[in-house]
Amino acid sequence: MDVMNVRRLIPAAALAGAVALGATALTACSGAAVGTGGGKDGKVGVTASFYPLQFLAEQIGKDHVKVDVLTRPGVEPHDLEITPRQTGQLGEADVVLYLKSLQPAVDKAVAQSGVKNIVDAATLTELEAHGSSGHDHGAEEAHAEGEGHDHDHDHGHGEGARDPHVWLDPVKYAEIAKGVGASLEKADPDHAADYRKNTDELVGKLTALDTEFKDGLKNTTSRTFITTHSAFGYLAERYGLDQEGISGVDPESEPSPARMKDLQAVARKDNVTTVFFEALASDKTAKTLATDTGLRTDVLDPLEGITDKSQGADYFEVMRSNLKNLQKALGAK
Template sequence: MRGRIDIKLTAVCAAAVLTAAGCGDGGQAAGEASGKLSVVTGVYPLQWLAEQVGGDHVDVANLTEPGAGPHDLELTPRQIGQVGEADVAFYVAGLQPAVDDAVESQGGGNALDVAELVDLRTLEANAEAAEGGHDHGAQEGGDHEHGGEASTDDAQEGGDHDHDHGEEGAHGHGALDPHMWLDTERFAEAASGLADRLAELDPDHSADYAANAESVDGLLGEIGTEYTEGLAECESRDIVVSHSAFGYLAARFDLHQISPAGLDPHSEPSPARLAEVAATVREHDITTVFTEPLSDSGAARTIAAEADAETAILDPIEGITDRSPGDDYPSIMRANLDTLTEALRCS
């Protein structure tokens, strides 16, 4: 009799896993069990933002495990169930196909796409900027002259700020660049939009969500000011990176992204492309090629070796690992700034 009971319980648990309801928790989401709102995120920066804005009134679960890259995320049945059970599924459409599929399959009105809160850069705009090129030959002594004001998106995003010759659109990321958290102003807008959604679901704590979003806005404003001041006067404005995750950072702070590949960190650029980037590094006295903590930076290291340049970590903050230059979003952003000011020889 005992054996039959064990078999029956095992079958129940297996069925619960298949329906992502879980076993041993009565099928309750963490937020439901605690009386808090439950928020599920796909990538670390959105987890950090949800925790800051939600404060003590939310339980946040990130679908990407610490130390894992977000681009290749595969969800378990239980995680797919989490997406449907959460009060808010906070994600960036196009970044993680598995999350997109889970949101679509689970239905409901709990999805909150970052693209609903802020304007995202288009990959077409990046490609146009790359095609326009940047006239290094007209500059003397490594000083770069730029048209337009760095503080306006129109001037930045229409100018020659992305030297990305990769085929981003071919990597399944859709038409928009998802890495908006590297633009502090856009990230602050997302905080405000998330606060509004949480307040709709939990009006009793709406003042807390608004105050938390205001605090996030202040912190991000400080970081943005540090970047503006730190990168104001630099001998170089070219950043050579493993994959083109830094379009927002480049546009916001008047830098020029050069990548051997597109948005896919696992793409393998051709030998000809690697040689082309290495030649650019040598020609324009670029001293540093940037690698990443979470993805294979073999192409970047090859370019650095070919061009006799140094390497340093510039973190796109797609996740936290023991190789990250900080332990949370603000500390990594500030570590990235320190790395940039040294590599670009800023005064």
């Protein structure tokens, strides 16, 4: 599969250990605006960089936390910009959850925040490269940061690229959930038992979701799906599928004529029926390819945010919609 333009992503270094805070420190912080952490009414103030981490914090923390998110619904996470004021507000958080190098602006703000309880989700599971073996993640904005190919410091180019979309694999998402739960336990030891219980319940639901995907995609007519947004490398690998991306990670970028020709050949060879696009991005390239090849179009949601256009109200509902759409496209039996 051709290597395409993707944003440069650098794998996270080490996870900054979550430090236990006393009750006084936890209740002293404040802040209500989006992107502002700080607990109120004795709650732990958690700031999450984008929806998948916000969802974990809410599911695990429940009534013990106040969760704010830096990326508003409908905003493309990679392109997020943060104001100096938001950076200052971020420093009021008790716990910060982010995925290093997915959002450069967040990385900078977190580094300037001075927050002690910083949790980098990329250190809670193993990030993998999804290169030219049918799981091409592309080459996310390679021009942004030189052309190095260090496997330990290169998130987004060629065979050494590390794919950040780990939340689309329920198994890896469960690993991150465990790490988030452990960090909340350390930050708020008085409620450690509740965090542990909530984490176990969430992991159980994710395990059940994994089983649904395994069973639902076990027998299909085709194993290949085409998508504008190459965010599904982990999902494809987990369930034995082949992801073919039109434009790499950026669903708005224009594919080359050669790439479109290659995909037409793939569609014929692998009995592809559907070209997927995401609800929040243009479907122009998907419709162009579908028209040229006589294929259908449908939605496969990368779950970077939830809006009224999403096919579900939360992570689980959207993932089950993704499963249903994949089953239909792949001819599940």
